[in-house]
Amino acid sequence: MVKVEGLTVRYRINEGYFTALKNINLNVDDGDILALVGPSGCGKSTLLHVLSGIINTYEGKVTINGEGINTKKHRIGLVSQDYGLLPWKNVYENAVLGLKVKSRLTSDDRDYALFILDRLGLKEFIRRYPEKLSGGQRQRVAIARALILKPDILLMDEPFSALDEITREEMQELFIEIQKEYKVSTIFVTHSIEEAVYIGKKITIMSKSPGTIKQIIHNETYGLKDKRLCREFYDLTIKIRKDIKEEWST
């Protein structure tokens, strides 16, 4: 379980401070997906950077399974918008990077890595370099890398926003399937309301900068099949859209 209590993050700018996040409270139960939706610049990425241990100076309390974040101890899977792959490593080497940094690779690790890569349809590309992959394939490698790590928490920072629409929908479906299979606690950041409704079990709506939490919605359409063909999906999207229209526009 991931718990964030009273999180405030300030950046130092010249003489003063810029408040990126203000009094954020949220928690993610084991195996759940929390979709976090907010306008650009509202501090969504900052929140993920706190959870992934990249930002260490903040106020408030952030715990994973009851302990303060410790990048050495916790397994944190980070999937970012630009995929975060290292161009000088091929697909396989990128995919096992997480395990390699944590400890020496065992043959079980290698088998598991190949199994996950195969599950994500990357088996034939394992010797390729990221340069030679499409955006969707790169993103699958990034997800594979995070899953292979068997993470305590999976952090996804607008992972599909650089993909074309068809690929994005494919990736969303694949991700939901995989997430159900492996039950990884996930925070999924997006600026798209549709995506949040499509993916999240809980939907957290953030305000404009400085980022605060406006609303947490339990997504009743979670788990529906062929969601994009269901009325409930659109109803909820429209409802959220109405709620935040004024909030985000000015």
Next chain:
Amino acid sequence: MKFDRKAFEYFYALFIIFLLWYMISQIVNINLIPSPILVLENLSKTFKSKIMIHVEYSLFRILMGILLSLIIGVPTGIVMGYFSRIDKLLSPIVYLIYPIPKIAFLPIVMLLFGLGEMSKIFTIAIIVVFQVIVSLRDAVKGIPESMYYSIYSLGGSWFQLLREVIIPASLINILTSIRVALGTAISVLFFTETFGTEYGIGYFIMDSWMRVNYLDMYSGIIVLSLMGIVLFSIIDFLEFIFCRW
């Protein structure tokens, strides 16, 4: 395949240069510019007996000089690139010393290190090391922050960051800086070999000149340029091996 093409390009360049040289030698027709055919003939006759030993000395000095500059320059450049505080501290010093023609220090270097190999190697190194430092620092500065994030979030150590990200990301710049350094190193080498030694291709060229043996002198110049080609090709090959992506 790529290397077949390279070989062809070099062959073509040699052909053009020899053709021009031949034409000039025929037009001016003086001792100072002998025909390349005579020079090549001389080269093939004397290379093993007379020139080889000088090549060995020169290669040793260049390689040691570059090695020394890499040993000092690569870590310094990386540290300056990654830690901006250290960069702020060291950059002014580097910029201040960089433009000084360090060849001017040759007499001092010779006093300190003697006339032997060390003073030549050291002179090459103090000239080349600044190019290595500056290009490495800029390469490391140019690595996007997001490349570090995956290692940070995995709790990787500084050593892992170095091995997985910083070194591979700047490897191509290390090779480029050696390439730039090499050209400088060869010309500095020539200068340092003109005194205090009886070995080295620089010595051989100058000595042949003094002895008015133009065939030997031109043979030496050809060998010097071939040494350059061989060294540059080695770097191209290393790039081909290590920077496949």
